[in-house]
Amino acid sequence: MIPFPRSHLFGGHVKFPTDGDRMAVLPRLRLLIAAMLVSPFLLGQATTVCAQTQIAARIAETPESNPLLPALKLGQKALTSLDDVADYEAVFVKKEVVNGKLIEQKMQIRFRERPFSVRLKFIEPNEGREVLYIDGRNGNKMLVQETGLASLVGPVSLDPRGSMAMQYTLHPITQIGVKNMLNRVMDHWLAERSNESVSVKFYPNARIGQTECQVVEATHPTEGPATKPHRVRLYVDKNNGMPIRVQHVTIPSRAGEQESIIADYAYLSMKTNIGLTDKQFAIGQ
Numbered sequence: 001m002i003p004f005p006r007s008h009l010f011g012g013h014v015k016f017p018t019d020g021d022r023m024a025v026l027p028r029l030r031l032l033i034a035a036m037l038v039s040p041f042l043l044g045q046a047t048t049v050c051a052q053t054q055i056a057a058r059i060a061e062t063p064e065s066n067p068l069l070p071a072l073k074l075g076q077k078a079l080t081s082l083d084d085v086a087d088y089e090a091v092f093v094k095k096e097v098v099n100g101k102l103i104e105q106k107m108q109i110r111f112r113e114r115p116f117s118v119r120l121k122f123i124e125p126n127e128g129r130e131v132l133y134i135d136g137r138n139g140n141k142m143l144v145q146e147t148g149l150a151s152l153v154g155p156v157s158l159d160p161r162g163s164m165a166m167q168y169t170l171h172p173i174t175q176i177g178v179k180n181m182l183n184r185v186m187d188h189w190l191a192e193r194s195n196e197s198v199s200v201k202f203y204p205n206a207r208i209g210q211t212e213c214q215v216v217e218a219t220h221p222t223e224g225p226a227t228k229p230h231r232v233r234l235y236v237d238k239n240n241g242m243p244i245r246v247q248h249v250t251i252p253s254r255a256g257e258q259e260s261i262i263a264d265y266a267y268l269s270m271k272t273n274i275g276l277t278d279k280q281f282a283i284g285q
Contacts, residue, residue, distance in 0.1 A: 052079060055183075058190050068189050071200050071216045075186050075234060081241040082179050087112040090270040092120070096170045096263045103168045109267070110280055111177050117281045118176055130283050133160060133173045142173050145283045155283050170263060181265050182243045185234055189218060197222050208245060208266065212238040221251060229253075230262060244270065 059072045092109040095102060110119040116135035122128065128147040132138075132155075142165060143155040158165045160172045171180075192198055203215040213235045221229050228250060235245035248262035279285060 055079070055186055055190070062193055066193055067198055067200050068193055068218060070202070071218050071234070072186065072189055074214075074216050074236065075182060075189065075243075078234070078236050078241060078243040079179070079182055079186070082182075082243075085113070085242075085272045087274060087276040088178075088267075088270050088272040089274060089276075090267040091123070092176075093266040093268060094169075094264070095261050097261065098168055098170060102261060105168075109176075110276055112276050112281065116174070117276075118173055119281050119285075120173075131173065132281060132283055134281055135174075143283060178243055178267050178270075181246050181267075182234070185232060185246055188232065192218075192220060195220065195222065206235065208235060208268065211244070211268075213244070214238055219251065231259070235266075242270070242272075244268070 056076060059069070059076055062069050062072060087110070089108070089110050092105075092107045094105045094107070097103075105125070106123040108121045108123065111117070115137070116133075118131070118133045120129075120131040122130075126147070130145040131142060132145075133142040138157065140160075141157040142160045143157055145151060145155045146153075160174050166172060197220075199219045199221075201217045201219075203217065206213045206215040215233055215235050217231055217233045219231045223229055230251060231247075231249050233245075233247040233249075234243060235247075236242065237244050245264075245266040247264045249259040249264075250262060252259055
């Protein structure tokens with residue numbers, strides 16, 4: 001091997017760092033390491049703020065005459081009510097039509113914003129089944145612990161967007177939670193602003209059990225490329241302004257016909273900011 005002069009290798013004279021150079025770099029290196037450590041938190045905050053800013057900007061450009069504007073404003077206010085919610089527990093009732101079949105599930109849910117964490121314990125069907133997902137952990141997989149004899153194999157790791165995980169649901173576990181539920185409604189209504197056939201009604205004195213709600217209902221009477229005529233209802237808790245239920249239902253095509261469910265999500269008996277830790281996001285807890 002022919003020893004090349006360093007000047008030939010690097011195109012000129014090379015100055016190697018001295019101890020003084022190294023000391024000067026240390027403060028910058030510390031800042032870089034600190035930024036790397038907190039970046040997931042800052043990225044989560046930035047993403048949330050950016051999404052809400054975009055929604056606010058799109059609402060602000062909506063004409064006052066647009067029939068969806070009152071619904072959008074209520075949704076925006078409900079979205080703001082979630083700004084200070086770090087975690088919560090609730091009973092999550094979900095009904096969805098998946099591949100032409102109505103799937104009904106009732107679960108206890110624990111939810112934490114950062115890191116994005118979800119623990120589900122089924123009430124019915126499959127009582128006792130546990131599902132866990134924590135962003136950035138377990139290889140970004142969801143863990144499923146069955147009951148009975150199936151429990152002997154221990155937690156099963158699944159791709160949250162894979163066919164097995166998505167077999168009985170419209171949305172992956174990575175998109176669960178009241179904020180994601182509301183964001184989907186807001187995106188839908190924002191996309192429908194140019195549809196002049198949409199109409200909006202308010203029901204200020206509704207109830208879900210003992211919870212007093214105000215409900216806004218948007219009726220979309222025309223058929224779209226991927227949707228049939230439908231209604232979307234947003235339920236907002238009158239006590240705290242939080243969104244607690246969203247319904248998507250069909251519009252009956254003839255007199256006497258009942259509406260049917262497309263999707264129905266309800267977060268009941270919600271307790272917020274209870275200080276959930278990693279201990280509460282584990283199988284068996």
